[in-house]
Amino acid sequence: MTATSLSAAPAPVIEAIGLRKTFGHHEVLKGLDLGLARGEVVALIGPSGSGKSTFIRCLNRMEAPTGGEIRFRQKRVRDGFRDRGEDLGIGTLRRHVGMVFQHFNLFPHKTVLQNVTEGPVIVCKRPRREAEEEAMALLEQVGLAEKHSAYPNHLSGGQKQRVAIARALAMRPEVLLLDEVTSALDPELVGEVLAVIRALAEAGMTMAIVTHEMAFAAEVASRVLFLDQGVIAAEGSPAEVILEPTNPRLQAFVARFKG
């Protein structure tokens, strides 16, 4: 990236600055910097244990960093749940930054529709009727409108994950964080979930995606980060990082997935 394009870049929606995370004596993240511009899709790849999940979970403060900071719309995120002064609370951050998990984590005691309306109604205090209409539109979008009154246990893995995406979207997030959202799925169900994410990327959703699906990462990402041993070991366009890697560890990593 050239100096001119850097200075011309718009301010990032969300950024991590010098992010560190230590579990006990194990330093998992050793000072990471990342800014996501609006509409940007960043893919995070890297070997198991390199800190991808920890990193993405620090972005919505699911994990508390032990050093550095998170900024959302230029505002620092503080440790407490509520805003204070200029600083944003974790609650505010999470209302604007959605997350989708590997194991879906749908609420089993609520129907599909209730799963999707829970956030808007309870957290955002939107009128229930309005939230339900919007939720139905989102379920339509992920192809599950007819399942609105089913309970999660009656859905396939792929359907569950699509509901989980709709649940995150119902908060009208500005950023979506996805942590290996297809890894728990049977191979034949991966495609339907990737299709939903692809559509989101095309619609301009800002996303950070941790994935082992190299072809998918190369296709949807505008930028790819290779995390290795707690640092960003390589960064660039999909072509640079995935298709023609130069870093030897990255070459070895990518080769394993090309099969």
Place this chain on the structure above:
Amino acid sequence: MTYTWDFHSVWQYRDLFMWGLWISVVYTVGSIVFGVLIGFLTCSMRLSGWRMLSFIARVYQEIFRTTPLLVQLLWFYYAFPLLVGGNIDNRVAAMLTLSLYVGAFYAEIFRGGIVSIDKGQREAAAAIGMSPWQAMHRIILPQAFKRMLPSFINQSVIQFKNTSLVSVISVADLAYMAAVVNGQTYRPLESYTVMAVLYIAMLLPMTQIADWVEKRLRVSD
């Protein structure tokens, strides 16, 4: 030898049995209500994340779960007043002990139910911006409640049986009244058989309900 049953003389004391039964029910329901409050408080302390609170709650639970209820009753009635200098009404001692006893068990049932819920649930709730309190009462507790219900009913059934021990500190419950009737009639077989039948009549429906609830919950999971 053949024994000639004579329920007639015992029948004359039916009011005493009914009164005793009523007293047993009052102590059971009362101690369950107080026990739920104590259990809820204790469970909150255990899960508060505050070491000191958690430790105090833990000590209370262990003391009441590792001493027999009979010992606790005797201690609160005969020993506790000496400690604080004064008297304690036997009914107060009975209600207090029963509540503290069952509260210690309820606390463990509540805690077990809550911690058994997958941590992904808490995370999913947090991820849509819920506060810890919202996550607890909207997401965790409704699921935990279903899991703890069978043990809760079970413990409450046991509590009904446990109330019979209050008779040792002269609270006039069903067991106490059976002894009174026996004293009046010299008919131990009849007196105590009536008592046993009344306990069964009260508890059989409750154990049936407990089984039914457990089965229902397992199906709905």
